[in-house]
Structure formats: structure tokens, C-alpha cells
Amino acid sequence: MEINIKDFTEHDFLEYDKWFKHESISSALEYIDQEWLDSVLNQKDFKQICIFKDNILLAVCGIYLPQPEYNYYAISDFSINPDYQHKGYGSKILNKIINSNSFNESDCWKALVSIRNVNAINFFKKNGWNFECNQDNGYSKYYYFKTK
Template sequence: IKEEIIAIIKQYQKYFDSLVNDIELAMNIADKIFKHGMLLACICQHEVIGFCAFYANDLNSRVSFITLIAVNDKYQNIGMGKKILQKVCEISKKAGMDKIRLEVNDQNVNAISFYEKNGFYFEKKCSDNSKLMIKDL
């Protein structure tokens, strides 16, 4: 299964700036997801058309964290991302989480708009070029 996580991340590398040229980083993320996280994949005709890698295991803060989320270009703007996000929220809530958080690049206005439409709001600045967004479950 770890190999499948790696394959999905590699398939979607173009969607993630920091992973494009860093296979080692992608492998480390896949290893962490395999050991501690969850990967939700949407499959259509034996093809992964979208996925989300996330953690719903912090019972102290009760906050899930989305690490990666992407939808294949051919399936964007038809509600697939929203369905994936809704399922991740549902799984997180069942795991005892109260909130869900993610980090997004300040320049990624499409992603920020998508997250805001799905109930996320600005939490705090994370770095020079990214911010944390959070949603109540």
C-alpha cells in the first residue's frame, strides 16, 4: 500500500510546487502518510481522479490536518474536490476531531477561494508565502 501512496503522489506532483523537483520529499510524505495518516482516493475506471492525504489522529488538539489534496484537471469544476473535502471532514469528525486545518500558498487564489467556499477561514500567517486556514467540523 505504501507503494500505491507513492504512485499517487508522483502522479499528482505537478499540483504541488514543493514536490515537483523533490522526489525525496515526496517519499518522506508518503512514508508519514502510510505510518500515521490517511489517504482518500477517488477512482473512476481504474484511474485516480482525485485524492486527499490527511491526519486525523491528534486527540489532544482534536484538529485534523490536510497535507495534500488534488483533483485531476479533467475532473475539476464539477464538484469532485468538494466531495473529497466533505468525506475528509466526515472521517475526521468520526475520529473525534473538532476542526480541520491546512496550509495554502498565498498566491494560490483558486485554492483559497475553494477552501473559503467550503467553510475554511484564515487562521494565521504560516510563513512568508503561506497561511493556515481552518474549518470547524
């Protein structure tokens, strides 16, 4: 599967926003708005990316970049276009992201997954990510880790 990764833009927001009409996205990620867009476009230690296949937006992923106080990438959100869910794209895309030359500052990856998001928990487990710890920051989150 030939897929392309690029930085998320304001133009991508219009298509991504449509995904939140689907229960599978809105229940897991809640919502996005102009404040969310401004935040992801302007953070220095964070990158929101898009994954395309034949000009179709297949996935969107938010990634905290390694910092001096933590030397790992942390996936904050990962969503697959509702029209392409349950077709094997998620695992292929996740593998492409963590093995991309764009993300080579660290071999360690983590994912921040809400305890309520059973589909995401099962997805990361299916892909060989292991439970690391449970932390309560207002929302209970599972933290998973994976190395290249």
C-alpha cells in the same frame, strides 16, 4: 457520487506522479519523489489517502492526525486529478473526507495552504472555511479552519 477512500500506496504513486505534468498541480504542490513517498508511507502522525470513483484515482489528500499538543486534523495537500478538475468533484470529496468515519477523533479541521496557491485559497473559502492566521515557516502559509 459513490467514492471510496483508501490509504495511499506505492502503486498509487505511479498514477499520482503523472498529475505533476499539469501546471495546475505542479505549480501548487511543486513535486513528489521517492523521498516524499517514503515519508508519507512511514509517518505515524500523518495519513496520505486516495479517493477513487470506478477505479479512477480522483484525488489525493495528505492529513496530519490529531495529537496531544493539537486536537485537530490538518490537510497538508489536496489535489484533484487534472482530468476531473472544475467538475464539482473537489467540494464533494472534501466533504466526504471530513465526514468520514475514518476521521472522527476530532471535529476540528484545518488546512495549510501556501499564500501563493490562490486556487486552493479560493477553494477552501468557497467551501466555507474561514481564515484563521498567517504564519511564516520559511513559506508563508494561510491556515483555515472548519468544524463538522
